[in-house]
Amino acid sequence: MATITIDDQQYTVEEGRNLIDAAADLGIDIPHFCYHPGLAPDGNCRMCLTEMEIRPGQFGIVTSCTIRIKDGMNFRFNSPAVLDNRKGVMEFLLINHPLDCPWCDQAGECKLQDHSFDHGRGHSRFVETKRVPPKKDLGPHITLYTTRCILCQRCTRFCDEITGTSELGVVQMGSKSEIATFEGVPLDNKMSGNVADICPVGALVTKDFLYKPRIWHYEKVDTFCPGCATGCNTTLEVLHQKIYRTKPRHNEDVNGYWMCDEGRFCYHGWQDADRLKAPLKRVDGELRQVTWPDAMDAAVGGIQAVLAVEGEAAMGVVGSSMATNEENYLLRRLGAEAFGSPRTGLDRKPDGEAWTSKSGFHIDADKTPNTRGARDMLGAGSLDDILQGIDDGSIRGLYVLGGDIGHTLSPDVAEAFGKLEFLVVHDVHRSDLAELADVVFAGAIPFEKHGTMTNAQDRVQRLNPAFPPPGGAREDFAMLRYVAQRMGVDLGGTDPAEVLEEIAGRVEGYAGLTYDLVGDQGVMKGGEEPSEAAGG
Amino acid sequence: MSTPLEFTDAARERAAEILGRYPEEYRKSAVVPLLHLAQEEWGYVSPEAMACVASLIGCSPVKVAEIATFYPMFNKEPVGENVLAVCHTLPCALTGCAGVYDHLSKKLGIGLGETTEDGRFTLRKSECLAACDRGPVLLVNRRLHTHVSPEKVDEILENLDKG
Numbered sequence: 001m002a003t004i005t006i007d008d009q010q011y012t013v014e015e016g017r018n019l020i021d022a023a024a025d026l027g028i029d030i031p032h033f034c035y036h037p038g039l040a041p042d043g044n045c046r047m048c049l050t051e052m053e054i055r056p057g058q059f060g061i062v063t064s065c066t067i068r069i070k071d072g073m074n075f076r077f078n079s080p081a082v083l084d085n086r087k088g089v090m091e092f093l094l095i096n097h098p099l100d101c102p103w104c105d106q107a108g109e110c111k112l113q114d115h116s117f118d119h120g121r122g123h124s125r126f127v128e129t130k131r132v133p134p135k136k137d138l139g140p141h142i143t144l145y146t147t148r149c150i151l152c153q154r155c156t157r158f159c160d161e162i163t164g165t166s167e168l169g170v171v172q173m174g175s176k177s178e179i180a181t182f183e184g185v186p187l188d189n190k191m192s193g194n195v196a197d198i199c200p201v202g203a204l205v206t207k208d209f210l211y212k213p214r215i216w217h218y219e220k221v222d223t224f225c226p227g228c229a230t231g232c233n234t235t236l237e238v239l240h241q242k243i244y245r246t247k248p249r250h251n252e253d254v255n256g257y258w259m260c261d262e263g264r265f266c267y268h269g270w271q272d273a274d275r276l277k278a279p280l281k282r283v284d285g286e287l288r289q290v291t292w293p294d295a296m297d298a299a300v301g302g303i304q305a306v307l308a309v310e311g312e313a314a315m316g317v318v319g320s321s322m323a324t325n326e327e328n329y330l331l332r333r334l335g336a337e338a339f340g341s342p343r344t345g346l347d348r349k350p351d352g353e354a355w356t357s358k359s360g361f362h363i364d365a366d367k368t369p370n371t372r373g374a375r376d377m378l379g380a381g382s383l384d385d386i387l388q389g390i391d392d393g394s395i396r397g398l399y400v401l402g403g404d405i406g407h408t409l410s411p412d413v414a415e416a417f418g419k420l421e422f423l424v425v426h427d428v429h430r431s432d433l434a435e436l437a438d439v440v441f442a443g444a445i446p447f448e449k450h451g452t453m454t455n456a457q458d459r460v461q462r463l464n465p466a467f468p469p470p471g472g473a474r475e476d477f478a479m480l481r482y483v484a485q486r487m488g489v490d491l492g493g494t495d496p497a498e499v500l501e502e503i504a505g506r507v508e509g510y511a512g513l514t515y516d517l518v519g520d521q522g523v524m525k526g527g528e529e530p531s532e533a534a535g536g
Numbered sequence: 537m538s539t540p541l542e543f544t545d546a547a548r549e550r551a552a553e554i555l556g557r558y559p560e561e562y563r564k565s566a567v568v569p570l571l572h573l574a575q576e577e578w579g580y581v582s583p584e585a586m587a588c589v590a591s592l593i594g595c596s597p598v599k600v601a602e603i604a605t606f607y608p609m610f611n612k613e614p615v616g617e618n619v620l621a622v623c624h625t626l627p628c629a630l631t632g633c634a635g636v637y638d639h640l641s642k643k644l645g646i647g648l649g650e651t652t653e654d655g656r657f658t659l660r661k662s663e664c665l666a667a668c669d670r671g672p673v674l675l676v677n678r679r680l681h682t683h684v685s686p687e688k689v690d691e692i693l694e695n696l697d698k699g
Contacts (some may be wrong), residue, residue: 181598
């Protein structure tokens, strides 16, 4: 630790930390543009200038982002020289900046707007004509509004330091300088969307979030990405039951400040899917929409018929890596207590491509969010036992959680499921799995669920819903409890928090976990430290 | 971009020599001398030439474009045999560079950045050439002429003609 002086007040801060971060820890905001905590300091924007005592009694102007705290340092944050310099820097930055805030997508979350308001002059002495370079299409996801750029180079440094792909550079000289890509080498990498997040102004925007409602209209929901087993922490921006944007939420142990493009834009696939809005029941060989009581009667009747004729253990359960820990846990209890069957399975989606960035940001090969958790809850990691049971005739009925819009059954699984006498399925659309079922419960997508999931690092994280399931669809959690109840079994906990407490007492590795403890940053299973620092 | 450019064998050897001057982890330091080499080779630095330099260094081509576009003495377009650059920064402006530029423009019949039809001359304005005490100055290819005037410019061009 080091003792430093800021404006004649003494503070104790961490030695070696840079001044912007150290001041932020103390609740003091030093305005800056080019510095980003996820990138190396660059000191180019000159906005974070403060005064530091460089010789006894003599102060000099320094860039806060490049200053590493040492014991005894003495700073002035609000001296006339500092305030004047800030005003000057703001005036320079605004020379060519257009006054297009009323139609700029960044308005409301724009550093230039904020700092201009707090530290600017309010008027410009620049009477010459502003430069109006045309906007540029940088790549599949990103557009550059060249006029708005203040050349802080966060984007170029992101591509150099984090992805290592270096597609962006600053070309030309002086007032003609511009961010550019090289002819034929567009900004096209797996994490390109992040440059729009870190752009402090409205210069870099994602094509996905152009001309959308103003940012202050959105409800912000802290959750995590269901796109792969990394589970990047995210904030969803939601308006009128619709997600408009996903932004990464800082979690040093999972994703740092970043997320991948696939995850960022995956909400479209989920939200635009042709969803089941009511349960389905097979009538004369065809699936028809029915009411919930009707579907429930059909499901319970069918299960009881299988159990009565074929005996206990003739019903198996298959969990889902798209379902929460609590849902998979309740499913297992439903199987064990209501069906008298300990036979569980998990239908694994085939692995996709894994990728690790230069900085260590990791995209997992498992494109589902909760394989670890589902395994822990079900005590099963594959479908082998279930398939064998169907093959040898010991399993005659199944209760299956589906819910992955991107998953199709492999031919042998489809064939096996086709042989069943009775199949109950939870799903979110008319998947090939739903098509085989006798009763389909209309369930929820990860953006509509409460509960926890366990990522590939064994980190338990909390899912929060952006909106309720559409129409007559329901959270799978509630349906599982209801089916159990109809079969004379009380599954206890009425919400995921209560079920997690029960899991904590019964499932190995989850001891001591509570909803509060998991919080918004997640917690490692078994209270361990993360095995490797991810984040990057 | 059209077809990729490749250095000739002789230029390749020189490129290897240039790269050899810098430690392996600072290969990017060779970008300016390699761009000069490219300009000697092809007369100007096209995007294809930048890509060629980038592949020699092993960096992203935009990093070469950053340098090549920063320095005005790297020609980004084809130029004439002789490049004339009149300094138009303040001290030269005060000592009469406008007259020199206008004279050259009229004499050669070309405007800013243009090349004569016979391909002999390209006319440019330049930023400060670091000889403010001897303005106005004119850069002819790599040679700096100081205290130039319309008359002196005629003489310089004649001497160029003589070869």
